[in-house]
Each structure stands twice: as structure tokens, then as C-alpha cells.
Amino acid sequence: MMLSGRVAIVTGAGGGLGRAHALYLAREGARVLVNDLGNGAAAVAAEIEALGGEALAFEGSVTSETDMAEMVHVALMRWDRIDILVANAGILRDASFAKMSIEDFRAVVDVHLIGSAICAKAVWPTMRERGYGRIVLTTSSSGLFGNFGQSNYGAAKMALVGLMQTLSIEGMKNDIRVNCLAPTAATAMTEGLLPEPVKALLVPERVSPGLLPLVTEYAPTRAILCAGAGHFERAYVTLTKGLFIGGGDHAGALVAAAWDTISDRTGETVPSAGGAQVQQEVAAAMDGGVRRNPNTSQPPIT
Structure with missing residues (x-):
């Protein structure tokens, strides 16, 4: 178990891809704080504990600086360290740009980009103090390459690559390594968009193994790893x-x-x-x- 003794926070982990991430990290030995809105986080934390792992649920919004500061405090009080942050929380508000409201554009950017920045900012002091940290931001092919009807989502996801590039440079002297994961998975966010045979291949559990090389002691920094259906690629700027x-x-x-x-x-x-x-x-x-x-x-x- 390559993450034995490590503490990980996974946001948006009450279901879908985040749940798969949390369970995977727990199987690799990490103690996991499961974050989400609603009671999904508690259910996933219970799953981890039923499998013999150690987990903690925290209900809060990634767009709230107060919530995320409290989340970090709770994790430190329980485990006295935070080694890994997987910023996974996200929403969709798809529409063509001509039909999209600025309200929906702003909402998506607020959760994906600002929410990830808030989470990273919350864990940054403790990672700097300990001289160790691994942060994974969730980008997307929609940001890297574009996708019809997702100008808001694509803009936020490509902005996360820019955030990753700079945080990796600023975190280098404190061994804080920052990478991006671009997942392709059939989740509640993609319901009704994919045919059943494709959905069967794009299960979240086939993405989560891509986290491992990004969060271990030997992780790279400034990498963009694409993952879906058990296939893994690298993207570059x-x-x-x-x-x-x-x-x-x-x-x-x-x-x-x-x-x-x-x-x-x-x-x-x-x-x-x-x-x-x-x-x-x-x-x-x-x-x-x-x-x-x-x-x-x-x-x-x-």
C-alpha cells in the first residue's frame, strides 16, 4: 500500500469520480477526508471504514473559504497532517455560448476554478510547514481541446492548468508537487450523454489508478495526465x-x-x-x- 500513513482530502467525493478516488486512495493505505455537500460524504466514509480503512466525512462547499478552512482544521485535529489534496468537486451548466447566461458561466468557474484555488490555499500553509504536499487539480479535455456547449466548463478547466503550472513552481522549494488529472468517466454529470456500451467502459474506477503516480513520494510535478476506460495519456503545453x-x-x-x-x-x-x-x-x-x-x-x- 503505497500511501500507508498518508492523509488525503478528496473534494466532491460523495459520488461518481470523487467516490472512486476516495475508495482507491483508501485501498492504497491513505486516511481519507471525504468532502461533499449533502450526506454522500458520510456514506462514502462509511464504505471506507467498512473495508477496514480510516475515513472522515466533512460536509461543506469548496466555494466557501470558511468551510474549507474548517475542513483543513478538522483533518489536522484528527490526523495532524495533510499530505494529499485531490480537488475534484465540479458542476455542469452546459449550453451553447449564444444561449448561456453569464450567471451559469460564473457558477461553473466559481466551483471548478475558484473552488480549487480555495482548497489549495487552505492546505498550502500546512504543506509548506511540513515540507511535503501533493495536489491534484481536475482539468478536462474540454479545457485542453474544447467541446461544444461547454465554454464555461472548458474555460475553468484550462484555467486550472494555468493554476497548476504556477503552483508547481511556487511549491517546489517545499516539495509541494502539483499536477492535473483529465478524466473521462460516466458519472451523474454526464447522465444521458453517452450510449450504454460506452458508459460500461468509462467507469470512474478505471480513472482513479491514474492518481497514484501523481500523489506518491515519487510524484512528478506539472504533469497533465489524461485517463479514461483504463487508458492513460499525457498532454502538454x-x-x-x-x-x-x-x-x-x-x-x-x-x-x-x-x-x-x-x-x-x-x-x-x-x-x-x-x-x-x-x-x-x-x-x-x-x-x-x-x-x-x-x-x-x-x-x-x-
Whole structure:
């Protein structure tokens, strides 16, 4: 049991994917605080204890700073440590952008993005103090790649990747490792959207094993792991080598003419931080645009 002695908090764990996560972490030896609204959290905590594990239920909203601060306090009073946070809580308010209200847009962003930030902020001090922490934020293919009718959900989920990128950098010196999980699972949130044969493959229990490499002592940081139907992939945010164009009146036309070259993925990189972009750009500019635009006879304009 690779998580023996560890303490994990799983939000939105009263059913569906969160329940599968909580049960899986418990089977791997973790003591689990199960969070959700309503009595689902208590039921899942009881399941864990019936299987011989140790669990605690906490009813509260991830959008409430007060609730999440109390949740962390309860976990620390019970176990004196928090090693793992799995920020899983979420809602859907699907509609095409033309038909979506700003109220529904804001509600989804509030739960997924702001709620995850509130949870991470709540555990951050104790993880820094102990010099150890593992945080998993829940992103989605809808954010990474887009999905019709989910502009609110996709925006929130891609924003979580940005949150992960920065928290992983800021947490590095205290061994707080932050990653994203992009699950594909048939849950109450997807009811009526999937045919039965597909639902049978996309059970939440086939996603949760992807948590293990993200929360152990040997976890990576800044990884985006995609998981569904027992299949696991990695997603990356990359930067192409690009092309130095320079400034001047014709720069826009030159960018348009060189679009294919700028988009060429040969030699693309996964930057270690946002500064990698400016470093690449400044280096090219200082080089004087030695690389000429192959789609025009004109040299770059400096």
C-alpha cells in the first residue's frame, strides 16, 4: 500500500469520480477526508471504514473559504497532517455560448476554478510547514481541446492548468508537487450523454489508478495526465521554435505569410516556466533575425 500513513482530502467525493478516488486512495493505505455537500460524504466514509480503512466525512462547499478552512482544521485535529489534496468537486451548466447566461458561466468557474484555488490555499500553509504536499487539480479535455456547449466548463478547466503550472513552481522549494488529472468517466454529470456500451467502459474506477503516480513520494510535478476506460495519456503545453519577423509596417503581413513556419512543431519544447517564451523571443531578436522568412523574399524587418 503505497500511501500507508498518508492523509488525503478528496473534494466532491460523495459520488461518481470523487467516490472512486476516495475508495482507491483508501485501498492504497491513505486516511481519507471525504468532502461533499449533502450526506454522500458520510456514506462514502462509511464504505471506507467498512473495508477496514480510516475515513472522515466533512460536509461543506469548496466555494466557501470558511468551510474549507474548517475542513483543513478538522483533518489536522484528527490526523495532524495533510499530505494529499485531490480537488475534484465540479458542476455542469452546459449550453451553447449564444444561449448561456453569464450567471451559469460564473457558477461553473466559481466551483471548478475558484473552488480549487480555495482548497489549495487552505492546505498550502500546512504543506509548506511540513515540507511535503501533493495536489491534484481536475482539468478536462474540454479545457485542453474544447467541446461544444461547454465554454464555461472548458474555460475553468484550462484555467486550472494555468493554476497548476504556477503552483508547481511556487511549491517546489517545499516539495509541494502539483499536477492535473483529465478524466473521462460516466458519472451523474454526464447522465444521458453517452450510449450504454460506452458508459460500461468509462467507469470512474478505471480513472482513479491514474492518481497514484501523481500523489506518491515519487510524484512528478506539472504533469497533465489524461485517463479514461483504463487508458492513460499525457498532454502538454508546448512552444514552437517560431520565426523572427521583427517590427515595421509589413510585420503583420510577414507573420501571415510565414504562418506555416511559425506553426511548425519540429523542435517544439515544453517550457519550464513562462519566461522561456520571452527568452526565446529576445534571443532571436538579439540574433538580428538570422533565420529569414522562407515564404517571402524580404528579410525580417528590424
